[in-house]
Amino acid sequence: MTIQQDSMHACPACGLLCDDISADAIARQQFSCGKAAKFYARVTTGVSPQVAGQPASLAEAVRAAAAALKQAAAPLVAGSSTDVHGARALVRLAQHTGAAMTHINASSTLRNMKVLQHRGWQTTTLTEVRNRADVILMIGTDVVSHNTRFFERVVWVDEAMFTEPAARQIIYLGGDQLNTQPGVSPDGRAPEVIACASEHLPEVVAILRALVMDKPVTATTVAGVAVSTLKTLAATLKAAKYATLVWVSKDLHYDHAELTIENITETVVALNQKSRAMGLSMGGSDGDTSVNYAHTWLNGVIIDAPAWESHDAVVWVNSYSPQAMPPAGTQPVIVLGAPDSIFESAPAVFIPVATPGLDCNGQQFRVDGSVTLPLTAAKPTDLPTLTQVVALIEAQLQGDLA
Numbered sequence: 472m473t474i475q476q477d478s479m480h481a482c483p484a485c486g487l488l489c490d491d492i493s494a495d496a497i498a499r500q501q502f503s504c505g506k507a508a509k510f511y512a513r514v515t516t517g518v519s520p521q522v523a524g525q526p527a528s529l530a531e532a533v534r535a536a537a538a539a540l541k542q543a544a545a546p547l548v549a550g551s552s553t554d555v556h557g558a559r560a561l562v563r564l565a566q567h568t569g570a571a572m573t574h575i576n577a578s579s580t581l582r583n584m585k586v587l588q589h590r591g592w593q594t595t596t597l598t599e600v601r602n603r604a605d606v607i608l609m610i611g612t613d614v615v616s617h618n619t620r621f622f623e624r625v626v627w628v629d630e631a632m633f634t635e636p637a638a639r640q641i642i643y644l645g646g647d648q649l650n651t652q653p654g655v656s657p658d659g660r661a662p663e664v665i666a667c668a669s670e671h672l673p674e675v676v677a678i679l680r681a682l683v684m685d686k687p688v689t690a691t692t693v694a695g696v697a698v699s700t701l702k703t704l705a706a707t708l709k710a711a712k713y714a715t716l717v718w719v720s721k722d723l724h725y726d727h728a729e730l731t732i733e734n735i736t737e738t739v740v741a742l743n744q745k746s747r748a749m750g751l752s753m754g755g756s757d758g759d760t761s762v763n764y765a766h767t768w769l770n771g772v773i774i775d776a777p778a779w780e781s782h783d784a785v786v787w788v789n790s791y792s793p794q795a796m797p798p799a800g801t802q803p804v805i806v807l808g809a810p811d812s813i814f815e816s817a818p819a820v821f822i823p824v825a826t827p828g829l830d831c832n833g834q835q836f837r838v839d840g841s842v843t844l845p846l847t848a849a850k851p852t853d854l855p856t857l858t859q860v861v862a863l864i865e866a867q868l869q870g871d872l873a
């Protein structure tokens with residue numbers, strides 16, 4: 472294994488895609504982010520394909536995967552933890568085999584997509600937030616549990632074009648077990664924290680939206696939060712030059728959380744009647760933005776949540792989450808994924824593939840959807856890419872291989 476010494480790398484371990492990871496930091500394993508450290512410490516060499524838990528050649532494993540897919544009446548492509556190129560290959564495989572396709576984060580992604588489809592939204596990019604935001608309201612999230620370096624890369628930066636970064640006002644509204652320490656400004660100013668449990672955010676955010684819209688609110692408290700506090704928050708948002716309302720759909724994990732997201736995005740719409748505000752959906756992992764985009768532009772529909780019970784074979788791709796597997800009892804499972812996958816029981820077929828950004832080059836969309844970044848192989852290996860393995864399976868299905 473060699474480590475490429477001559478370039479900066481974009482880290483694909485979360486949706487932030489920090490593109491300042493030096494080859495030297497990878498070689499020395501020195502990171503300011505635990506997720507990145509874990510990602511670049513992965514060992515992906517010395518693993519061969521398996522069929523029914525037994526070592527097999529790549530050709531044998533491809534034959535077994537094709538045979539399992541041929542027998543299936545309703546296969547499912549799932550996990551789909553990969554990059555743009557891998558997503559394209561999976562969409563093709565799904566079309567070829569008549570399979571449905573989903574993603575490991577489909578349920579939380581759908582909370583956002585329902586709002587985008589039904590109402591539309593006004594959202595911004597990380598660059599705009601870095602250059603303009605003077606008030607940042609985090610709703611139900613600390614962001615850093617998902618995107619560790621959010622404050623370092625976007626908020627407490629040295630320079631911004633249209634605002635003074637160190638003077639930004641950080642406010643947390645609701646959420647469970649938040650880490651608010653990163654919200655402390657460089658000069659030691661504590662963020663404002665308006666506490667309420669995540670499950671109460673539906674009513675709290677609805678009242679905030681009403682107050683921003685100047686609707687009469689007669690209650691004095693909502694879910695334990697003083698309405699006077701929310702009135703002050705509404706006034707702060709209205710007075711901001713560029714308020715940014717941030718959420719992470721994974722952190723809004725209660726029934727009909729899309730309605731909370733809609734109240735957030737419609738609050739943004741209301742603010743934009745007289746001032747300037749934007750929404751920012753953060754989080755992202757396992758290439759979810761990339762896979763959803765590729766699926767949408769190739770199929771014309773967004774990716775859906777899995778209905779495991781409706782399928783009789785699963786192709787599972789877990790390149791960025793080696794520990795992730797389909798629900799127990801799902802079979803047969805064909806794993807085209809992380810060489811360091813962790814199995815409780817052996818899948819029907821296991822073909823280790825290169826992880827984009829670690830073993831091979833690739834490409835991903837950042838969580839704000841505004842840019843794609845190239846992923847360069849940090850520790851190149853000779854593992855086949857997902858695209859190559861899918862092509863072999865398709866050729867086998869077409870009878871092109873002996």
Ligand code: SF4
Binds near residue numbers: 487489507621
């Ligand atoms: S914040 Fe995300 S993208 Fe940035 S280094 Fe950490 S895991 Fe990688």
